Amino acid sequence: MRPLVATIDLAAIVENYAVAKRCAPGRQAFAVVKANAYGHGVREVVSALADVTDGFAVASLEEAAEVRAIDASARVLLLEGCFEAAEYQTAALLGLDVVLHNPQQAQSFLAATLSQPVNTWLKLDSGMHRLGFTEADLREWHQQLQGAAQVAELNLLSHFACADERGSEMTELQLERFLDLLDLDFAQRSLANSAAILTIPAAHMDWLRPGIMLYGATPFADLTATELGVRPAMSLTAQLIACRDVAVGEAVGYGCSWRAERASRIGTVSCGYADGYPRHAPAGTPLIIRGQRVPLVGRVSMDMLTVDLTDLPEAVEGDAVELWGAQLPVDEVAQCAGTIGYELLTKVTARVPRRYAGAHSN
Numbered sequence: 623m624r625p626l627v628a629t630i631d632l633a634a635i636v637e638n639y640a641v642a643k644r645c646a647p648g649r650q651a652f653a654v655v656k657a658n659a660y661g662h663g664v665r666e667v668v669s670a671l672a673d674v675t676d677g678f679a680v681a682s683l684e685e686a687a688e689v690r691a692i693d694a695s696a697r698v699l700l701l702e703g704c705f706e707a708a709e710y711q712t713a714a715l716l717g718l719d720v721v722l723h724n725p726q727q728a729q730s731f732l733a734a735t736l737s738q739p740v741n742t743w744l745k746l747d748s749g750m751h752r753l754g755f756t757e758a759d760l761r762e763w764h765q766q767l768q769g770a771a772q773v774a775e776l777n778l779l780s781h782f783a784c785a786d787e788r789g790s791e792m793t794e795l796q797l798e799r800f801l802d803l804l805d806l807d808f809a810q811r812s813l814a815n816s817a818a819i820l821t822i823p824a825a826h827m828d829w830l831r832p833g834i835m836l837y838g839a840t841p842f843a844d845l846t847a848t849e850l851g852v853r854p855a856m857s858l859t860a861q862l863i864a865c866r867d868v869a870v871g872e873a874v875g876y877g878c879s880w881r882a883e884r885a886s887r888i889g890t891v892s893c894g895y896a897d898g899y900p901r902h903a904p905a906g907t908p909l910i911i912r913g914q915r916v917p918l919v920g921r922v923s924m925d926m927l928t929v930d931l932t933d934l935p936e937a938v939e940g941d942a943v944e945l946w947g948a949q950l951p952v953d954e955v956a957q958c959a960g961t962i963g964y965e966l967l968t969k970v971t972a973r974v975p976r977r978y979a980g981a982h983s984n
């Protein structure tokens with residue numbers, strides 16, 4: 623068997639959910655499990671959280687159906703709402719919480735015949751300009767939807783563009799625009815993603831929406847997961863499958879982009895870009911062998927990458943190699959590769975087996 627595995631610590635996810643809840647006592651929290659639970663495996667993550675969570679949030683009806691199949695009773699929030707009119711009845715049958723973010727969605731929703739009323743979240747475009755009603759449209763649709771047969775709770779939701787930048791004026795503005803609508807009657811309100819849960823108590827409202835923090839990574843460029851008190855859930859572990867001495871001036875890997883400036887010992891690792899490791903990670907990006915950091919050298923290949931073992935002479939073929947995880951924050955690898963932990967976690971490909979450790983309640 624190819625030595626590459628993503629080990630998922632489900633207990634860490636359960637603990638991290640508790641951290642989110644402790645940030646905002648008395649509030650409820652949708653655990654955001656879209657994109658296969660940020661790459662961690664939606665079935666296992668939903669099962670592990672089922673006993674503790676107030677609800678889940680997903681990006682599509684297909685994802686919602688997967689969650690509902692595992693947890694028959696939790697609230698499941700459809701963050702982008704329905705993409706087609708026919709989906710509203712399916713959403714009602716599944717007992718979902720549905721976002722409406724524009725007049726077209728609201729019209730289709732009001733035209734739908736549903737087997738039961740659904741909890742409805744009106745999304746305000748408070749400044750991110752990606753999804754959401756204008757304030758004026760939202761006021762109008764609030765009036766039309768209140769008391770409609772399709773509506774159970776009528777709720778308000780918005781999303782921050784810059785909550786990860788502390789002291790952001792944009793965040794202040796978005797919060798003000800959200801609060802300005804609270805003269806309307808809403809049963810529940812939701813605004814805070816992980817960054818806001820961790821640093822903006824005024825944004826906590828009734829329902830939190832923690833995503834990245836559940837998986838033990840940080841939404842911030844300048845605060846580590848450890849500083850935030852969350853524990854990494856995924857460790858991506860490969861093996862040293864070959865070692866060789868390389869003379870001064872010899873090159874390593876495709877394009878000969880790295881050359882040995884000293885007599886070097888080069889190790890080959892069983893993980894490549896087809897597994898989700900970023901191809902554009904530069905030389906020097908750290909990996910962990912025997913508890914020590916070694917630098918990536920040469921270009922990342924499809925199934926393999928190479929590291930400089932010169933300063934770790936005890937490393938031998940068969941040694942475990944952590945690409946990221948308990949010993950090396952995914953955020954640090956992401957920063958080296960010019961991206962964010964979110965992208966690395968969600969891009970671990972299907973061919974990487976996931977192994978589960980820790981709490982598994984069902």
Ligand SMILES: Cc1ncc(COP(=O)(O)O)c(C=O)c1O
Binds near residue numbers: 814833835
């Ligand atoms: C609408 C919405 N809410 C909450 C989240 C969770 O955000 P985070 O992973 O930063 O906590 C996301 C994630 O993209 C989102 O799109």
